[in-house]
Amino acid sequence: MKTDKIELNQADRRLLFAIQRDASVSQADLAEKSGISASQVSRRLAQLKEDGVLKGIVGVLEPERAGLTCSAIIRVRLRDHAAANVKQFRDLVARMNEVTLCVMTTGETDYLMKIVARDLPHFQEIVQSKLLRCAAIAHMESSIVLEHLKDTTALPLDEA
Template identity: 35%
Template sequence: MEISLDEADIKILNLIQKDATLTNQDIAEITGVSATSVWRRIKNLEDVGVIKGTVALLDQKKSNLNVSAIIHVRLSRHGEDTRTEFENFIEQRPEVTECYAILGQHDYALTVVVPNVEVFEKFLAGHLLNHPLISESTSFFTLRQVKYTTALPLNLHQT
């Protein structure tokens, strides 16, 4: 189901993607939409699933999570049951912050965040590579974060 976002919705969404602590009145003053209308629009966007939740973004380094890695994983076999089993396994691993099914030589790309290399090794050797569905993995340690955002580029679909 495609949801149509008008200009006011996009302005509201862009604002709350940058700062979810803005009040409806703050948003109303910035967008020129009434506070009541802002509340209704946000409630509707929540109800239809455009807004999935509101969270606090933590600083990875200040949270003592100093190591980030990207891991490409190839499964030993393919099928719906295999994908479901692997994805359920990944859902249970707190150090995996992102998981994408991908095309190419590998089946999945994972982002893993841990305090140090020793914890990474325990995850990799003790959990990931011990999983019976995994035939191969390639790990890449990140050096530094060049760009990070959770804000979706809503203006791209405007004509």
């Protein structure tokens, strides 16, 4: 994936804004919303994907309706930042389908993770069988999510 910043024109921004809201709409609808022709929509989307701006077009699921009723935020501090510890932790995260977000942070916490589980016993099983067995982790602290006030994948692009 390319890492250089891509300059987006107004049509690109309107197109990306529209597909973030609902990517299942027709190309004609996307064309109308972005102010370009329907044939340009597919070319622009292909170019935005090639440029690395558009990672993919996916369906966004409602976790509870899909049987995943427990979410938790976990703060992780590694034993130290030796390459082997970092690799062990990153490899663990890559293998865990329950992790929906993991970011390296500044401050006392090295990583912040979001885990989604079927229920509280399933979350406990994940913690005990995976996270607590990782020798790279010195300390972890979890908070169960009680309510989602906002949970979006949409980036704050200007509509116009």
